[in-house]
Amino acid sequence: xxxxxxxxxxINEGLKNKKFSASEITKAFFENIKKNDEIIGAYLNxxxxxxxxxxxxxxxxxxxxxxxxxxxxAPLAIKxxxxxxxxxATAASKILENYKASYDATVIQKLKKAGAIFxxxxxxxxxxxxxxxxxSAFKATKNPRDxxxxxxxxxxxxxxxxxxxxxxxxxxxxxxxSIRMPANFCGVVGLKPTYGAVSRFGLxxxxxxxxxxxxxxxxxxDAAILFKEICGKDNFxxxxxxxxxxxxxxxxxxxxxxxxxxxxxxxxxxxxxxxLSKETEGAINDVIEKFKNLKxxxxxxxxxxxxxxVPAYYIIVPAEVSANLARFDGIRYAQNNNQQSNLLxxxxxxxxxxxxxEVKRRIILGTFxxxxxxxxxxxxxxxxxxxxxKEDFDKVFDPSADGVDVILTPVSPKPAFKIGEKAxxxxxxxxxxxxxxxxxxxxxxxISIPAKTDxxxxxxxxxxxxxxxxxxxxxxxxxxxxx
Numbered sequence: 001x002x003x004x005x006x007x008x009x010x011i012n013e014g015l016k017n018k019k020f021s022a023s024e025i026t027k028a029f030f031e032n033i034k035k036n037d038e039i040i041g042a043y044l045n046x047x048x049x050x051x052x053x054x055x056x057x058x059x060x061x062x063x064x065x066x067x068x069x070x071x072x073x074a075p076l077a078i079k080x081x082x083x084x085x086x087x088x089a090t091a092a093s094k095i096l097e098n099y100k101a102s103y104d105a106t107v108i109q110k111l112k113k114a115g116a117i118f119x120x121x122x123x124x125x126x127x128x129x130x131x132x133x134x135x136s137a138f139k140a141t142k143n144p145r146d147x148x149x150x151x152x153x154x155x156x157x158x159x160x161x162x163x164x165x166x167x168x169x170x171x172x173x174x175x176x177x178s179i180r181m182p183a184n185f186c187g188v189v190g191l192k193p194t195y196g197a198v199s200r201f202g203l204x205x206x207x208x209x210x211x212x213x214x215x216x217x218x219x220x221x222d223a224a225i226l227f228k229e230i231c232g233k234d235n236f237x238x239x240x241x242x243x244x245x246x247x248x249x250x251x252x253x254x255x256x257x258x259x260x261x262x263x264x265x266x267x268x269x270x271x272x273x274x275x276l277s278k279e280t281e282g283a284i285n286d287v288i289e290k291f292k293n294l295k296x297x298x299x300x301x302x303x304x305x306x307x308x309x310v311p312a313y314y315i316i317v318p319a320e321v322s323a324n325l326a327r328f329d330g331i332r333y334a335q336n337n338n339q340q341s342n343l344l345x346x347x348x349x350x351x352x353x354x355x356x357x358e359v360k361r362r363i364i365l366g367t368f369x370x371x372x373x374x375x376x377x378x379x380x381x382x383x384x385x386x387x388x389x390k391e392d393f394d395k396v397f398d399p400s401a402d403g404v405d406v407i408l409t410p411v412s413p414k415p416a417f418k419i420g421e422k423a424x425x426x427x428x429x430x431x432x433x434x435x436x437x438x439x440x441x442x443x444x445x446x447i448s449i450p451a452k453t454d455x456x457x458x459x460x461x462x463x464x465x466x467x468x469x470x471x472x473x474x475x476x477x478x479x480x481x482x483x
Contacts, residue, residue: 003028004165008074008222011168015062015073022055022062022073026117029075033119033166039147041139042160044080045088046120051075054117071229072115077167079158080121081128081204082213084108091204092124092136095354099334105202106237107171107213107230114229119167122157126356127325128173128206130154131181131432134423135358142419145187145457149416152182158216159186169217169226173203175210176313177411177436180448180461183216184411187450187457189476190216191223192436194467195443196241198227199234207320210440220449220476221253227469228252241467255474257481261294263471266301266396266404271435277414283451283458284410287479291408294482301404303392308385309438314430315369315382316441321359322366330354361426390442397465406471407463410435411448415456435461445469449476452483 001020014020030048037043058072078084081091083101085108090096104112111118125135133141133156141156143149144164151160155172159182162170172179174192183190191214198213205211215226233242267288276284292298327333330350340346355363369378397403412432422428439446444466448459462472 001025001028003032006168007218008071008168008225011073011075012068012070015058015068018062022058022117023052025073026051026055026075026119029119029166029168036164037166039142040144040160040164040166041141042077042122042157042164042166043120044090044092044123044138044157047084047087047118050084050087051117051119054112054115058115058117069115071111071225073117074115075117075119075168076111077119077122077158077161077170078108079124079155079170079172081124081173082108082171083202083204084118084121088121089204090121091127092138093126093328093354093356093359094137095328095330095350096334103202106199106234108202110230122155122161122170124156124158125154126359127204127321128154128175128178128211129321129358129362131177131429132417132422133157133160133182134419135356137356140419143186143416146416148418149456150185150419152185152416154178155182155190155216159183159188159190162186162188162216162218169215169222171213171230172216173211173213174440175207175212175317176433176440179214179216180411180436180446180459181432183448184459185416185457187459188216188218189220189223189450190214190448191227191469191473192439192446193227193231193469194445195440196239197231197445197467197469199232199237199240201234201236205324207317208324209320210317212440220447220473220480223447224252224473224477227473249470251470252473255470255477257474257478260471260474260478261296263405263475264297264299265291265475266299266407268301268303268306268396268407268409270303270306271409275413276410279415279453279455280410280413280458283453284460287451287460288408290479290482294478299404301396301407303389303396303438305385305388305392306438309389309441310430310434312382312385312389313433313437313441314365315378316386318362318366319370319379320366321362322370325359325363358426386441389438393442393444405465405468406475409461409463411459411461415458439463445472447472447476449479
């Protein structure tokens, strides 16, 4: 079978029509992983026993004539900061090198019930801190489209696995662009849902007010199918919402394209700046022309506080990092071999040796901005800026002021850069988040979709109103259907 052509929908139809078995599909993907992943570095740990067990259950159901769900048989890659009971969960950090999860994340529980097959846990920037996929404590993930270039981060392995046909789809997490950036660099689709649309229970937290689990897939339809399976309220995450209030109906999977064509797209002038590469600018302009040819209405909008998004983001995130990572001391969660003369020295040695440079940098910065005398000057001010950024989006989306329904922007100023090119300059790396971090600060949904290019992958970003994933998914499918 040619796994390059497989999608979630095609796999499910093939199983129902008995063209192949779930075990055969699983075997084909593992064979491709073992053939290619030594070069790419997408996976940290394969979960073969679990995967074949899940596949066997599906095959037994089919043999007994029982109905299987629309998601059954989908072979998925799972970012290594999402817990699967009994499997390794390292968050790509040495401090969790020996940790096995003791329970399932809520999204994993839902996917198990839906009949998903888990192929393995994917590489990432350590504790999801990075935009390139180079900050893993174990190995860098290379871009399947050009192995000399980065795959993007922090969900580097998940995006690379999908791009290299080593999974039909994947789960990642997005705090400031960590799903959309690798999707953009690797030429796949990545959806960052509205904050609260998907439970964070069982996600190893980085910045709790920004983190969100979401899908990475080959196309927008698969991203929608996976999102529909994982969204919804969870009593273990009180920030999650009830999907029954109407936002997540059949339009997520079956969009009304006549309705989608009536949506108005805004182009924020702050996002179309001189720093865009010629390739990115050309690709985005081509996308805009394709939508205009479909009679989609466009207008220019302004998000004036965009320029403050990266500075505010890199105050708020380290502050939350410093609190969330305090629990990782090298004693809890993993085996400790660094017992010192007293507890303080044990903590210092464990954290000093087992946290990477970027993690240490953010813990130190976060502790500083939360410290007495600096809290109001930095953290409190950054939260006020965050509110202004959210208000910018609210004004642009306001229907009473003839606002837009969707915003279209680049994902990144340039295509994937060379491995090592920005590794020694954290500030340059932070600027990669310039187009993605405002979305997280405002809690909005956004999706990265590959534009049609002849060279390196370049994506465009669609940003929607709160809990209106249906709008950006529908617009994305409209684009794909008319390529």
